[in-house]
Amino acid sequence: MDGGRASLNIPARARISSGPILTQFRRILPWIIPLGFLALFYFYPLIKIVQVSYTRSPAGVGASIWEALNSPLLLRVTWFTFWQASLSAFLTLVIGLPGAYLLARYDFRGKSLLQALFGIPFVMPTLVVAAAFYAMVGPNGWVNLGLMTALKLEDPPVVLTNSIYAILLAHVFYNTTIVLRVIGDFWSRMDSRLVLAARSLGASRWQAFRRISLPLLSPAILAAALLVFIFDFTSFGVILVLGGPRYATLEVEIYYQTVGLFNLPLAATLSLLQLGCTLALTVIYTRMSARVSRPISLQSSRSSMHQLADWRAKLTAGVILIILFILLTAPLIGLAARSLTRFELERGERGEPERGFTLDFYRELGINRRNALFYVPPTTAIGISLGYAGLTVLISLLVGLPAAWALARDRQSTLNRVLDPVLMLPLGTSAVTLGLGFIVALNQPPLDLRTSPLLVPLAHALVAFPFVVRSLTPALQSIRPRLRQAASVLGASPAHVIRRIDLPLVGRAVLVASTFAFTISLGEFGATALIARPEYPTIPLAIYRFISQPGAMNYGQALALSTILMIVAASGMLLIEKLRIAEIGEF
Amino acid sequence: MTARPILKLVDIRKSYGDTKALNGVSFDVDEGEIVAVLGPSGCGKSTLLLIIAGLETVDQGEVIWRGENIAHIPPHRRGFGLMFQDYVLFPHMNVFRNISFGLEMAGLTREEIRERVEESLALVGLEGFEHRDVASLSGGEQQRVALARALAPRPSLLMLDEPLGSVDRTLRERLIAELRRLLRDLGQTAIYVTHDQEEAFTIADRIVLMRSGEVVQVGTPEELYHNPESLFAARFLGYTNWVPGEAWTENGRFYVKTDIGSFEVDGGPGGRVIVLIPPDAIQMNGPGEIRFTGKVFRKVFRGDMVQVGILIGEQELTFNLFSNERLPENGERVTISLDSPSRLRIYPRDQ
Numbered sequence: 001m002d003g004g005r006a007s008l009n010i011p012a013r014a015r016i017s018s019g020p021i022l023t024q025f026r027r028i029l030p031w032i033i034p035l036g037f038l039a040l041f042y043f044y045p046l047i048k049i050v051q052v053s054y055t056r057s058p059a060g061v062g063a064s065i066w067e068a069l070n071s072p073l074l075l076r077v078t079w080f081t082f083w084q085a086s087l088s089a090f091l092t093l094v095i096g097l098p099g100a101y102l103l104a105r106y107d108f109r110g111k112s113l114l115q116a117l118f119g120i121p122f123v124m125p126t127l128v129v130a131a132a133f134y135a136m137v138g139p140n141g142w143v144n145l146g147l148m149t150a151l152k153l154e155d156p157p158v159v160l161t162n163s164i165y166a167i168l169l170a171h172v173f174y175n176t177t178i179v180l181r182v183i184g185d186f187w188s189r190m191d192s193r194l195v196l197a198a199r200s201l202g203a204s205r206w207q208a209f210r211r212i213s214l215p216l217l218s219p220a221i222l223a224a225a226l227l228v229f230i231f232d233f234t235s236f237g238v239i240l241v242l243g244g245p246r247y248a249t250l251e252v253e254i255y256y257q258t259v260g261l262f263n264l265p266l267a268a269t270l271s272l273l274q275l276g277c278t279l280a281l282t283v284i285y286t287r288m289s290a291r292v293s294r295p296i297s298l299q300s301s302r303s304s305m306h307q308l309a310d311w312r313a314k315l316t317a318g319v320i321l322i323i324l325f326i327l328l329t330a331p332l333i334g335l336a337a338r339s340l341t342r343f344e345l346e347r348g349e350r351g352e353p354e355r356g357f358t359l360d361f362y363r364e365l366g367i368n369r370r371n372a373l374f375y376v377p378p379t380t381a382i383g384i385s386l387g388y389a390g391l392t393v394l395i396s397l398l399v400g401l402p403a404a405w406a407l408a409r410d411r412q413s414t415l416n417r418v419l420d421p422v423l424m425l426p427l428g429t430s431a432v433t434l435g436l437g438f439i440v441a442l443n444q445p446p447l448d449l450r451t452s453p454l455l456v457p458l459a460h461a462l463v464a465f466p467f468v469v470r471s472l473t474p475a476l477q478s479i480r481p482r483l484r485q486a487a488s489v490l491g492a493s494p495a496h497v498i499r500r501i502d503l504p505l506v507g508r509a510v511l512v513a514s515t516f517a518f519t520i521s522l523g524e525f526g527a528t529a530l531i532a533r534p535e536y537p538t539i540p541l542a543i544y545r546f547i548s549q550p551g552a553m554n555y556g557q558a559l560a561l562s563t564i565l566m567i568v569a570a571s572g573m574l575l576i577e578k579l580r581i582a583e584i585g586e587f
Numbered sequence: 588m589t590a591r592p593i594l595k596l597v598d599i600r601k602s603y604g605d606t607k608a609l610n611g612v613s614f615d616v617d618e619g620e621i622v623a624v625l626g627p628s629g630c631g632k633s634t635l636l637l638i639i640a641g642l643e644t645v646d647q648g649e650v651i652w653r654g655e656n657i658a659h660i661p662p663h664r665r666g667f668g669l670m671f672q673d674y675v676l677f678p679h680m681n682v683f684r685n686i687s688f689g690l691e692m693a694g695l696t697r698e699e700i701r702e703r704v705e706e707s708l709a710l711v712g713l714e715g716f717e718h719r720d721v722a723s724l725s726g727g728e729q730q731r732v733a734l735a736r737a738l739a740p741r742p743s744l745l746m747l748d749e750p751l752g753s754v755d756r757t758l759r760e761r762l763i764a765e766l767r768r769l770l771r772d773l774g775q776t777a778i779y780v781t782h783d784q785e786e787a788f789t790i791a792d793r794i795v796l797m798r799s800g801e802v803v804q805v806g807t808p809e810e811l812y813h814n815p816e817s818l819f820a821a822r823f824l825g826y827t828n829w830v831p832g833e834a835w836t837e838n839g840r841f842y843v844k845t846d847i848g849s850f851e852v853d854g855g856p857g858g859r860v861i862v863l864i865p866p867d868a869i870q871m872n873g874p875g876e877i878r879f880t881g882k883v884f885r886k887v888f889r890g891d892m893v894q895v896g897i898l899i900g901e902q903e904l905t906f907n908l909f910s911n912e913r914l915p916e917n918g919e920r921v922t923i924s925l926d927s928p929s930r931l932r933i934y935p936r937d938q
Contacts, residue, residue: 193675196642199662200669202692202740207663211688215679307604309644 027410031419034403034469040447041462042426045437046275052440053268064269074253074270081249084164084239085232088171092228093221095172095327096179098320103180104187106317107305114321116577118328119177123573124566125523126237127540131562132331133170133242134161134547135338140555142334145343162244170238173331175228176324182227186220187213188305223288230281234274234430237525237540241547250274251432251526258436258530268440271433282428332566339559342552361556376535378561381542385522388538391457392521393514396468399461400513404472405502411477427466431526434462438531456532460521467520468513475509476502512579519572523565539565593618593776594639594744599648601634608634610800612648616744616778621770623779623791627823631800632780633672636746639778640669652744663692668742672749674733676721682708682732683717689740707735710769726754727762734766738775745770745777751786763789784824788812796820813865818934821863828864828904834933843933847900850877855933866894866907868930871915875924883915897921 053064103115121129137143137160144156151157160166194216198208214221236251248256250270257267308314342358365378403423407416426434438459442449449455479502487497525540532541539561546558592615601609608631616622624632637643639650641662649656657665668689677685686707690700708714711731716724724732730750737745750766751759767790770777779790787794788808796803796811804816815821832845834857841854845862869875884903885896893910896903906923908914915921925931 191675193671193673194677196637197669197671197675197677198688199642200640200667201689201736202663202666203688204661204663207692212677 027406027413027415030402030406030409031415032402034399034406034423034465035419037399037461037465038422038425041442041458042429042434042437045434045441048441049268049271049433049437052264053272055265064265065273077248077250077253078273080247081233081251084167084171084247084249085229085235088168088175088232089225089229091168092172092175092179093225095323096176096224097183097221099176099180099324100184100187102317102320103184104190105192105306106308106313108308108317114325115180118180118324120332120570120573121173121328122175122177123519123569124174124332125540125569126235126525127241127543128335128523128562128566128569129170129174129331130237130241131543131547131558132335132566133166133173134555135335135559136331137161137166137169140343140552142338161242162246164243164247166242167235167239167247170242171228171232171235173327174238175231176328178228178231179224182224183217183220187217190216219288219291223285223291226281226285226288230278230285233281234278236430236432236529240529241544250277251430254432254436255529258439264436264440267436271436274430275433278428278430335559335566336563339556339563342556361553361560364553364557365560376537376542378542378557381537381539381561382564384536385539387453388457388460389518389521391454392460392464393517395454395457395461396464396517397510397514400465400468400472401510403469404476407469407473408476408479423469424466426462431459431463431524432530434459435527435530438527451533453536456528456536456538457521459527459531460524461517463524463527464517464520467516471513471516472506472509475506479505508579512576515572515576515579519569519576522572523569591618592616593653595649595651596635596639597649597651599635599638599650600646601631601638601643602646607800609638609648612797612800612802614795614802614805616776618776619774620792621767621775621777621779621790622793622795623781623787624795624797625781625784625787625823626797626803628782630797632782632797633748636669636748636778636780639744639746640667641665642669666740666743668737668740668745670733670737670745670747670750672752674729674750676729676733676736678721680721681717682713682719682721682724685721685732686736686739689736693740703739704735707739710738711735727758730754730762738773743776745775747777747779749781750779751781751783759786760789766790796823798823815932818861821932821934826863826865828866828906830862830864830902830904831936832860832862832933834858834860843931847879847902848877850928850931852928852931852933856935859936860933861936863932863934864904864925865930865932866905868926869906869923870926871908871913871921871923873924873926875926877925877928878922879925880920880922883917883919883921886914886917897923 099118103111124132133141135141137158139156139159139161141161143158147153147157148155160169190213194212195208198212199205203211233249234251235249236255239247239249239252240255243252250273254267254270254274257263257270308317339361340357340359342356342360367377407420407423410416438449438455441447442455449458483501484497487501488494492500522538523540524538525544528538528541529544532538537545543558543561543565546554546561594616595613596615597613599609599612600607610631612631612635614622624635626632634643638645641657641660645658650658652665677688680688683704686704687700690703695703704717705714708716711734713728713731713735716728716732721729721732733750737747751762754762763786770790779787781787791808793805793807794811795805798819804811804820806814811820812824815824815826830845830847832843834841834843834855836842836857840851842849842851843855843860843862869879879897879899881897881899881904883895884898885894885905887894887896888910891910892907893914894905895908895915896905898904
């Protein structure tokens with residue numbers, strides 16, 4: 001750019017002299033804030049975790065981990081984490097594969113709507129999911145109510161909460177969409193004539209699937225299975241709430257050790273173990289997903305979607321879709337419906353309960369009833385959550401915009417290629433670990449944030465940070481350098497260019513990023529569970545409390561609050577999708 | 588020896604939504620015969636093969652094999668071979684495994700499979716290619732592996748769907764001749780689908796000309812070329828000398844008047860017509876009575892024959908002359924004579 005100016009015969013005074021040092025400084029400048037943020041609130045806490053774990057056994061972290069694993073309790077915890085994740089992933093695959101096939105090969109009315117619907121579970125906050133399953137298969141859930149009325153029973157016959165079944169169901173609910181998308185997308189790019197060729201050579205449909213489709217699909221199946229496994233491995237809210245006290249994964253155990261037993265060194269050790277496993281899994285996954293993006297047919301496959309021709313195809317498709325629909329949308333619908341109905345007596349009430357539609361639970365949310373110490377009315381929790389969410393948006397944008405700008409500017413530079421994955425690190429770290437890090441690191445001056453209202457938003461911003469950067473970078477990348485050059489030739493200083501050219505163009509992306517940060521903050525549970533002070537709960541924490549307490553009114557309020565959170569989260573995601581699509585359309 | 592039809596297609600109809608892919612297609616294939624289904628893209632040819640193979644259902648009509656309707660027989664039990672456009676080789680298997688696939692499905696023993704694969708490879712000239720990775724093969728090699736794969740199970744009917752679509756022109760001519768020889772040697776009954784008229788003419792015993800899901804004409808290559816029954820057929824076969832005219836009957840005789848002259852012909856449609864003069868129907872100094880005069884505007888040497896463009900009146904017409912005749916120069920005025928009036932083909936103009 002400067003060379004251009006020199007050749008335009010502009011007087012030397014007007015040229016911006018920028019020697020190499022200034023250019024280097026300018027290059028590094030935007031990185032200072034985001035890297036500083038990560039250093040203070042991610043790396044420093046992690047280092048502290050290692051340090052605290054050290055205090056447990058002076059022989060070193062490795063020895064500490066080894067010792068922890070040798071304890072039968074913790075061995076059991078680690079084993080449970082692995083096998084529940086494996087079983088969940090397996091079940092998700094089994095349920096998702098037929099659906100993936102259907103979506104990959106067939107076209108039918110309402111297909112895109114269904115695909116959108118099936119994606120909703122994935123973005124739901126964990127407490128919403130937990131409450132939804134309580135509303136479906138809990139002791140007062142729809143399934144039991146139905147069975148009790150139909151079979152005239154006194155006690156609920158099918159109680160899946162506080163059991164492994166609820167955990168598995170919730171995991172399948174969450175992650176089926178991953179299978180549908182990853183495998184479905186891959187399958188649709190596989191030449192459909194390969195199966196026809198096999199059948200013309202004498203293979204039955206099953207043989208063609210086993211010998212041709214399955215081997216060719218295996219990279220996608222493995223990648224999807226591994227991704228689902230990683231999500232189930234690091235699952236926290238679902239296990240904590242739906243599993244009950246009997247079931248603990250590494251994440252849940254970290255929580256118990258920190259909040260219940262104050263055994264920070266052990267919690268730290270477990271965190272490192274968890275981190276190590278997740279890191280290894282993520283590395284394996286990245287290798288695998290590279291293979292998934294390679295084309296698998298020798299020629300480019302013509303897109304060939306079939307119609308559902310005969311009644312047999314329609315019937316099979318119908319069955320698959322109904323099962324998926326029930327599994328993936330019924331819990332959320334059931335949650336909303338259950339929050340509006342009352343079927344049982346409150347403690348202390350006599351006589352017949354008024355059955356039916358009611359807004360009592362929602363009304364109760366607004367009432368300021370103080371029944372116990374540290375009890376906070378729900379409206380306060382909502383206000384706190386909103387406040388935290390707002391702060392999260394501000395912090396994320398403050399930190400994320402410079403990072404995205406730097407990434408967008410010199411895409412290919414080595415600095416960028418090294419720092420880009422660094423920015424994504426919080427994504428691969430469990431929220432519980434992040435929370436633990438805050439506890440052990442931010443408790444001394446100059447960073448004593450224990451009583452600061454910024455503590456929780458900082459944690460939320462850390463979780464949201466990768467999403468914010470990922471939303472902003474493409475928009476910033478799309479600003480053509482010519483526009484900025486044109487502005488600067490016309491006399492705009494660099495600051496002016498940013499204000500008048502860059503910012504309006506990224507307005508929409510900023511909106512998307514803000515919505516991300518806002519929605520993530522509202523629904524965040526893992527880190528918040530560790531660091532939030534009891535008298536300042538967020539919505540998910542309030543829901544957790546309500547669910548843990550007996551009584552119809554508490555149960556109802558939990559469901560009502562969850563429904564509200566569900567609607568907000570869904571709206572947030574819908575807004576993001578709409579904004580994103582409009583953006584793509586623009587370019 | 589009269590061959591009996593081994594395959595009969597009776598009034599095949601197939602629609603996809605509102606689009607009619609096949610609108611009442613009927614024809615026969617004799618045992619040991621090579622039939623080419625020729626037609627422009629999108630006329631339903633590939634759908635027809637899928638239907639015969641059982642990989643697609645019919646809305647109406649019957650596929651009759653050896654006298655029996657085979658609609659109820661699933662594709663993997665029909666014993667037909669299908670060679671796809673773009674070959675569709677299994678990317679995760681090497682050459683041997685691709686070819687042996689059909690044999691494994693048929694339940695042959697390991698020894699039998701090995702023998703048969705080597706036999707197939709020898710047939711297509713790819714000995715020694717057993718362990719090659721299919722992705723590393725050239726286009727021509729892939730095509731031959733696909734052929735070997737389809738032939739290995741010795742299908743009673745082989746169907747080929749535009750197998751030379753992605754091969755370049757010079758290779759194509761050689762391959763199509765080899766293919767015909769191979770199929771004749773094996774006595775293989777075959778249906779060959781293509782949009783290329785030259786391919787069809789080289790390979791087929793009989794040609795089925797199709798357009799928009801319907802059969803337009805069936806005949807040997809010679810019959811089709813010398814006797815195209817419709818304007819579409821003639822145009823598709825590549826005829827270019829078209830002269831508009833008027834036709835009428837007078838005193839039992841049939842006349843046609845055009846810009847380049849009036850003639851009496853044996854018969855034909857009346858009213859507005861279009862006249863086709865086949866490019867090989869004229870001679871430089873021949874005995875024919877009907878003569879035209881014109882000026883040579885183009886000469887293209889094509890080996891054993893020369894394409895001469897002659898401007899007659901306002902019509903630019905192209906004729907083929909043998910290059911060992913005395914040829915006119917560019918710009919020269921010439922007189923040419925039509926072999927016989929029966930060589931002219933008359934079609935209604937609004938067909």
